[in-house]
Amino acid sequence: MRQSNLFGKTLREAPKEAQAISHRLLLRAGFIRESAAGRYYFLPLGWRVHERIKQIIKEEMDRVGGQEMLAPVLHPLQLWEETNRTKTTAFELMKVKDRNEAEFALGGTAEEMFVDLIRKFKLSYKDLPFNLYQFSTKFRDEMRPRGGLLRVKEFVMKDAYSFDRNEAEFKKTYELMRQTYKRIFDRLGLETVIIEADNGYIGGEYCHEFVFPSEVGESKYLVSEDGKYAAHEEMARFYLQDKNSQEKILPLKEVTAKRGPTMEDGVKFHHLPPFQQMKDLMMVNEKNEMILAVIRGDLDVNETKLLRLTKSLTLRHATEKEIKNIGSWPGFISPVNLSKKVKVVADNSLRTIRNAYTGANKKYRDLLNVNIGRDYKPFLEGDIAQAQAGYLAPDGKQKLKANRGIEVGNIFQLGYHYTHLMKGSNFIDEEGKEKPYYMGCYGIGLGRTMAAMVEKYHDEKGIIWPETVAPFLVHFLPLGTDEKIKVAAEKLYSQLQEQGTEVLFDDRPDKTPGEKFADADLIGIPLRVVVSEKSLAQKSFEFKNRGENRVELVPVGESLARIKSQSQIIKYD
């Protein structure tokens, strides 16, 4: 296409608020423009890249039997009520009423819609398994959209939903999708780390994020030195080293402790190591039940793990008043002799220490020699500890490193989470009995993937698109206004169009060579071809790959064939 017709202009400077490189470059190169905060226009150049990414995802989804379809964007709200997600998604969910006061959710993900669709059919085991997917606009009422396309309120997502007969079959589907996602990101040239993550309000028991490592990403994860273990910090497990669990158990003892309320105050007062202290965290769930989380003093409670272990929808810290109301005292909480109204949840780490010290549920009174099992019996025991860089990986050998990255895709086991909650989402099994579907779901955000690619593929002058997703394959720049140049340029341009090469032809008469070069570098089309007085003097065009410095003169007569061979997108196999 002729650049003089192309809508969208390059900018010399990005607005100051644009910090992430992908944000700056996509704005400057004329790929996107902001509408309201977190809502973007994709301009023609940007949309071409978006569509190429879409095509790659589609090809890979189809290759493994995915079936594309489309569900409505507005979801009847009662479906979300069936699955409790009106509560668990909290503020992120946008809702709208129609003229008849019927309420709808603006789709954030579409599990309910797909389950509601399949339960309209009387399907049998013979119809299973299947995997349905769509590309559609999703809405997230994010508190803080940021980084251009990195975190937005509206975006096109590929979301897929798989329906299997049972867990064993699902595991094959899940593995197939894991491989498919790997292929997709490989084809896009994004090496991703696959990390264990929390299912959050999507539901289900386990999931994996595909993360492109990058400083501008928001997914913080821990990874073992050998890379074999990787998990989101919300989820990451680690090897619990023993502390003093071989010590002799001593008798419980209550002492006066005129100290401040912090952990440090406790350590100073008792002259005992921090690990021997107990950390007591009083929380309140959505049913107003009080939960006391206790953990070894040198560790921190991970609230996501606590949420999961206690099967809570939400958790908040108890107020001082609430703590006093149940007969305890802020800064002096203890699981020992605590009100029966409070559910005590103990971290596994409390089995690695003995003779711990903590409060006595009274002001200025502490307990010494507290031992789990003897002095208090937790309602629940499990892993609620926050992993940190430097801890040992679960294998007990490798150290964990902290890293961050851009979450470009994720795959979720949903199991029976939705099909148990949504009445009638059953198929008829081999014996004629109704059985719920075993589900998974799989998402990729297209805009964020595009941003991740720019984070990877750029230099100080602009973007360097891989051929697989480039908006055009050739950027053709005639320099100068000489008639000879014009004739040669128009000729090659029409030949390129004839042979079906996707070319952006910079025919803008009012731009200097310097401006054209700068724009070409900024936009980042893989192959730049220049025709100028200088090149024609040598009966040549000047070829340069965007990612390389080498400039090559190619004879006019060979240029067409050379471009054709160079601009073939390599078929991935």
Place this chain on the structure above:
Amino acid sequence: MRQSNLFGKTLREAPKEAQAISHRLLLRAGFIRESAAGRYYFLPLGWRVHERIKQIIKEEMDRVGGQEMLAPVLHPLQLWEETNRTKTTAFELMKVKDRNEAEFALGGTAEEMFVDLIRKFKLSYKDLPFNLYQFSTKFRDEMRPRGGLLRVKEFVMKDAYSFDRNEAEFKKTYELMRQTYKRIFDRLGLETVIIEADNGYIGGEYCHEFVFPSEVGESKYLVSEDGKYAAHEEMARFYLQDKNSQEKILPLKEVTAKRGPTMEDGVKFHHLPPFQQMKDLMMVNEKNEMILAVIRGDLDVNETKLLRLTKSLTLRHATEKEIKNIGSWPGFISPVNLSKKVKVVADNSLRTIRNAYTGANKKYRDLLNVNIGRDYKPFLEGDIAQAQAGYLAPDGKQKLKANRGIEVGNIFQLGYHYTHLMKGSNFIDEEGKEKPYYMGCYGIGLGRTMAAMVEKYHDEKGIIWPETVAPFLVHFLPLGTDEKIKVAAEKLYSQLQEQGTEVLFDDRPDKTPGEKFADADLIGIPLRVVVSEKSLAQKSFEFKNRGENRVELVPVGESLARIKSQSQIIKYD
């Protein structure tokens, strides 16, 4: 693809509430499924057709220089306030608030969004003209969704917006889009009638609907016998035949008239022809101004024309109380000696009669010999008359016929409507001055187009898809469970896949030949190929085109090549 894997099932019966043929067949054949009223899932078969229609539209838009992009679905409401459309769209507009109480419209059309985008750029005359388009989900809070995909609340629309330097250039763009739309519907095999229509809340001065004639359509239009004039009934003009305008003008006379309030009552009482009576319609606009529309007694007022002529946003009938309040009397209204608060709007037809009779703004009093100009001077004079079948077309020769059809596309002149209302939507002209853009917009509803195609391409057994949009090109049916059949079938299926033929392979083991034939007819794939014991006995496959009755035996060895040649989609040029 293997039909055993295909999601979606055919139904023997459509639900009773499905009346339109396209609704019944698309449901029964497993192309669509309803979510909530007027909101549909496109199942994999339906989505394949939808995507084919999209591709044809895209190719034709690109051919004339259209540039695809994407605007957000949620439009900042203040943009719609800038153009008054929050008022004019009335109930059809859906609105939503985000967590920060910012209000958004769910896009119905996107004029404001595109104008808001282009005004972010400092464009000059050199950047013009351009035509931007998108495929995106649109929302209309319709009172009565009906007919499956014929009238829905949510649908994918191709909407395009053109920006020109001036009216002369725009006229070329408009004509190009008219031709492009004609090509699109030609390629889809839909012969459309292009009718003049009302711009409604879209704004602008004129527009054209592309209508596929069909009894289930909602666009009522009038068309001249030779087809040269066609217009929506809201808009249609006609030739005003003279009545008694040669009569001598007589003196105005007030008489007692103890009659009822209807037109018939007037005719009976005065023994004069209906055309000589005046019809008086008291209306109230959105500013609470009263407007009296007057017209020849044998004609009806067209409220759409009245709205436009008076530049009102809304109009409603005045109440009896309001009529009395301004000193008139219901059933006896007259423009003569009427309160100055009322704006009199006269139809052109009042110039074709003399010595009319009407009320005298008092109960049981009429005026005789009322003549426009002498007895009352209208605030506005123009065409506010409703055209009817049987009237003469504007040429004064052809008779008008009434018809109805499905509005599948429309093109609108917008002129300066938006660029005058939205501050800063200017470009820099040749002399360095700021000038507003001259705009047009162009829409096609994809689902409705799909429905229109089914209304046209079907028989009593099911759909008959044209090859251009068919979900698959070949439906391959092995009949019987014999190993020989299975081997021959699997062989041809893998050969077809290798040569890239889009084939649906009915490998379902539990279906009888009768069920397979019925499904094939219902789904409507263009070429059906059968392998059976009977066909193999003759070393052949059985070929049948969906739209024909003839069955042909093709030798096994020739089948692959034959399918290849028959299943090429003819390139349109």
